[in-house]
Amino acid sequence: MATDAQQACFEAGIKFGALYHQFAGTPVSPASAPSLETAIEESIRNQPFCEGVAVDIKTERLDVEHGYTELTGEYMDVELRIDYEGTTVAAEMAMDDGYPLMRLAEIDP
Amino acid sequence: MATDAQQACFEAGIKFGALYHQFAGTPVSPASAPSLETAIEESIRNQPFCEGVAVDIKTERLDVEHGYTELTGEYMDVELRIDYEGTTVAAEMAMDDGYPLMRLAEIDP
C-alpha cells in the first residue's frame, strides 16, 4: 500500500531513531570517539535496507572537564543512505538551533 | 522536497527506532510492565508530530524464571500514529517469524 519511496523514508527514520537512542549516553572522549564512530556505523549498517552510515563525532565540542562526556545529538553529525527496492533515500542529522534535527535530504526516484 | 506523506513516514520510523532502542534491555516483570507501558507511551508521545502511541507488553510471554527479564521486541506490540501537516500515518510493530517487524499500516491521504 505504501509506495517504495514512503517505505524508504520509513526505513530511514527507523535507522535514525535507533542510532540516536541506542548510543545516546555512551561515555565518549576525544580518544575514544573514533572507535565509537566506527561501531555506530557498522552496527546500524546491519539493519535492513541500510546502504551506508557516516557518523562524525565533533570531538572539538566535547566537554572534557571531567575527561569524558556522554554522547548526545549535540556532538554528532550523521548521514545515512537507504535503498528500498531501488528507491534510495539520503537523510542527515545535524544540530539546528539547539535541537538535533533529522531530515530527509534526497529521495530518488 | 519530500512530500508530506514521505515526511510522515520518516517521522513514524524515527519514533519506532527511538522507542525500540531506548527501552530494549529494560528489566521488566509482569508486575512492572504496566508502568513501563505508560512511560514508553508518554515519552515517545513527546516527540514532534506524534499523535498517539500504544504499547502492549505481552506479560504472558515474559520469562519469569529469574523473576524478571529484559524487554525486547519479542515481548511487545506497538501502534503509533503520526500527523505531519494533515497527513496521518499509522504504523505497527509486532513479531513476524521471530523478528520484531515495524510496518506502515495506513497513510492518509
Added chain:
Amino acid sequence: MATDAQQACFEAGIKFGALYHQFAGTPVSPASAPSLETAIEESIRNQPFCEGVAVDIKTERLDVEHGYTELTGEYMDVELRIDYEGTTVAAEMAMDDGYPLMRLAEIDP
C-alpha cells in the same frame, strides 16, 4: 571471597549504572516525568537484592524550549537501597559540580 558489604556495594553500583544508561536519552517533559519516574523505579526494583529505588526528575530544570528534552543525570536525583544477605547499602546520585555523582551513603553493618 568478597564480604557481604563489598557484594552489597557491587550490587548498588550495578543498579546505578543500569538505571542511568538504560534511561539516559529518554524524551521527557514535565507532563511525562511522573510516569517515567515510576517506570524507572519499578524496573530497577526488579533486579536482585534491590529493596527500594526513588527517582526524582527535576521538572523545573527541564529545558522545555522544544516541548521536551532528553533525560540526563542533570535532571534527576536517585536514591536506592540494597539488601545483600542482611547487609544493607544506601546509595545516592545527585549533581555535584556539573557531574552526576553516584555515591555510597550508608553501609550497615
Added chain:
Amino acid sequence: MATDAQQACFEAGIKFGALYHQFAGTPVSPASAPSLETAIEESIRNQPFCEGVAVDIKTERLDVEHGYTELTGEYMDVELRIDYEGTTVAAEMAMDDGYPLMRLAEIDP
C-alpha cells in the same frame, strides 16, 4: 565512611551496569562484532577508576538467521579492572544458567 575496597566494588558495579544497559540492544553481526567490542571497551574505560575492560562477543552464538541480532548478555563475556586509591578489583560477567551473572573475582587488598 566506606572502605576503599567497598568503593572499588561500587565502582566495578557501576561500570557493569553502564556497559550492559548502554549497549544491550545494539544490532550486531559476526562482521560488526569486533568494532563493537572495541567501542565498548574504550567508552567504559573513560569512566573514573576504570583501569581495563575486555569484551568478548561470542560471534559463534549470534543468531544470524536475519543477518544480525541484538546484543544481549547471552552473547558477551566481560572482564574489568578497577583501581580505587590503590585497591584493585577484578570483576567478570558471563552466562550462568541462562542469566548474565556479574561477579567480583578478586579484591586486593
